[in-house]
Amino acid sequence: MSTSCLTSGLLYLLLAPLIGGLIAGLDRIISARMQTRVGPPIWQPFYDVCKLFSKEHLVVNRSQTLFVFGLFIFMIITGLLFFTGYDLLLVIFAFTLASILLILAAYKAGSPYSFIGAERELMQMMAYEPMVLLVPIGIYMVTKTFSVAEIVKYETPLIYYLPGVFIGLLHILTIKFRKSPFDLSSTHHAHQELVKGLTTEFSGPSLALIEITHWYENVLLLGIIFLFFAPIPWVGVLAALLIYFLEIMIDNSFARMKWEFLLKSSWWMALVFGGGNILLLMLLKR
Amino acid sequence: MNLILFxxxxxxxxSLILRPNLLPEGLQKGLISISTLVLAVASIMLCFDPNEISSQLLQLTFSHYQQLFLFVVEIGLAILIYYFSFKYDKIWVAFVNTIQLMLLIVLETKVKFNLENNIGNASNLFTKSIFFIxxxxxxxxxxxxxxxxLIAIxxxxxxxxxxxxxKEMxxxxxxxxxxxFMFLSAMxxxxxxxxxxxxHFFWEITTLASFLLIGYKGDKVSxxxxxxxxxxxxxxxxxxxxGILYFYMAxxxxxLDQLINAGKSGFLIPVLLLAFAGFSKSAQMPFSSWLLGAMVAPTPVSALLHxxxxxxxxxxxxxxxxxxxxxxxxxxxxxxxxxITFLTASMIAISRQNxxxxxxxxxxxxxxxxxxCAGIGSPMAVWAGIMIIIFHAISKGLLFLSVGVAEHRIDSREIEAMDGLVVSLPNLSFLLLLGMAGMFLAPFAMLISKWAVIKAIIDPAPLLLIPIVFGSAATLFYWVKWMGKLLAITTNETNNPNNTNKTTAATLEKAISNYEWCALYPLGFLTIISTIIFPLTSGFMLEPYLSKHYNLGAGYFNLWQENIILMTLLLILLLLLPLLSKIFISANNKKTRVTAPYLAGANVNDGYHYQGSLQTMKYTIxxxxxxxFFGERCWSLVGIILAIVTMLIMLFSVRF
Structure with missing residues (x-):
């Protein structure tokens, strides 16, 4: 492992919560402006988390904390694997493990709301998983490597070969960022019929941990977007931010969809755009 | 050599000793336990005996007497099948049996004719050893x-x-x-x-043995x-x-060794015919329903077959x-x-409640x-395939045996009846969760194999990744929701800690016999240990095997080492997780308070009921x-049609 990989890993570990938190703050301001409100200060997410840490820790089951803690640890590890340039497939698998731990935590909490939240989160996972796996596959078809460190060195931007995969990725990013119309399991909007769904039974320090994990996760996702533009770094950063802005816009302009639509649309998008892109690459590269 | 024969x-x-039912029950159990131990020790000794491995082709050669013996026994087996099929009026079985019998007779006469007239060095047949290792x-x-x-125990x-x-049986x-035991011997x-x-002789014995085991209950469905x-x-x-006949004629x-070598140089028809036999035995798509039907048998049978x-x-x-x-x-x-089989079976599994x-x-x-993996056939693919065989055997054995125990304890094999099992059968639930994690979750070895599958097929056939990615998503769904069901403590009467008295949990688990624990714990242990020693399995067993068969240079698998070590580290971390989270929990312990779940209404005493507008309500989930989306009827039809079409193309794509 080179020193640059080590540095970027370390930077991720330290800066990701800061960047993720700031993005969350910006998200809230921009959303507020779209709804013609003023919105909270940009540091609000940090105030929230600090307050959560100082609150009483209410649980239904003591062991649910175990899973939340596991989620936190494995999400950080996933990010570290990505930013230190390891195997992209391994990153995806570790990511899956982390997400499953969150779902199990919600199941374990044993309330009807968190149970349905967990089921829906699982549904979302099934919806996005094919596309998530097609991303490294598409990237491999172009670069002939799964190693993130090698992929960033590839001379042409990947978006040039993988527009279909990128469109498919955009579709599932809405699920991953927990944005409307695909925020079935848990949402920050007030239109939630499942109370807070997945996270209903988490409070105080546990909820704070989930929030920080979410920041780490968002930075990782933005990193994956960056991968498609890696040779020109400023375009990559710009693209990542632009796409996040796009997600905020989608979030504020759509009502929530039903799970049938979520599942069908995600699988079709993955099949048509992801699979189609891979088919084309296979035919062209031969 | 001796070990193989042993x-x-x-x-x-x-098996012959057990058949007449002369032994008293205790002695019979003792004999079974000891002999399975002997078998396990003997198969482990096989790894460490250099003579066994170095003598590639062993000295016991084939002879015409053996052939006659096999011929007679196979006719005997065929007669047995006739007996059963006429007894229960199953004409199709008798029909297929007749075809096979006729083919065997053709084969025998052909060999005899060739020997008598010494066509094409016919006696060369008897210079090759019948066994290999x-x-x-x-x-x-x-x-x-x-x-x-372990399953026998x-x-x-x-x-x-x-x-x-x-009791009626x-x-x-x-x-x-x-x-x-006959089954184990044939295997x-x-x-x-x-x-x-x-x-083929051993192959037919396993067919007949599984037939007898599946029909053990003796009712109509079985x-x-x-x-x-x-x-x-x-x-x-x-x-x-x-396949045998065709290859012999040619x-x-x-x-088998020569058949594979002939296949390598382009003579594929017998290879495909044997693969076809493999499809039926391993329940690939058009044939898959026999394995589903097999679950009516007692659990050890299912575990053994699966x-x-x-x-x-x-x-x-x-x-x-x-x-x-x-x-x-x-x-x-x-x-x-x-x-096709992977994708359709994974999707159907979502819709099953049993x-x-x-x-x-x-x-x-x-x-x-x-x-x-086998169809791709590259070293990496075969590596992945063999790894899946190993890990699947361990985890699936564990899962079947655990479900069998749970079935007897809660009198149901429905997943819906298993909520809160973690309370009533804590140790068993842990083993079930472990087995499920072993089946699909990083960093358990099964997932490493899946990872290898993706790496292996991305270059030769990237389109085959599409069923894999969709099937994997479905796999995730049906395992996690089952895990969730075990973990969620809800309103199920038998499994609820609040509704039943506290002693139930202990007694439920106490009723599990020691023989059962003796199989369950080692399998649980193997699930973990097989992942930890996985680099060793790869290094000492698979890589030499593959290097020999594919003439690989040293270092073909080197790229793997780094990632494999990383996976092992992740596993250790996952196992350490309870300890780590202890620290977090104890740091917050003073602030932690256990409450009833939120029910959007006033909770009534135990937290599983709430005050509705008219009466006290209980929630169910x-x-x-x-x-x-994933109905069995629809997707199995799709799978069967696609698989049959593929097989037809396959058989006709090779020039006869």
Missing amino acids: LIIFPFVI DNFSIIMALIIGIIGG YANGYMKDFHHHH KDKRSSFFFVI FGIVFSDNLLWL IDNAFRALLYNLIGGVGFVV SGSFS SSTMVKAGVYLVIKLAPALMGTWAGILVASVGG AKSVLAYSTIANLGLIVL RNYYLES
């Missing part, structure tokens, strides 16, 4: 010896309980164990035979399902005999043929059958993945099964 003959002898067959022997043995405890639950336990025979006639298994496997058997040889024997014989053969399939269109089509049925579909899916 492994085949010893269980056979034990390599690292792959040692791995298979370990699976059969250890996991099969488990059956000791389970069958007693089984007859306790099914006659206790035929001695014949049950007779067939089980050892399959993995060590190089001679195709012997291989008998129908047993005959379906028999029919499908006989169809595969016909493919097998045609080359005058009965050696994890260590029977279906593993099928994939063993297909993987054996992999070098011949590599880089051919036929190979891609074989892989497609596997891919625990054993979910396990059965998951088995079929995993076998599909193995066949897919059920999993998603998505029948409208």
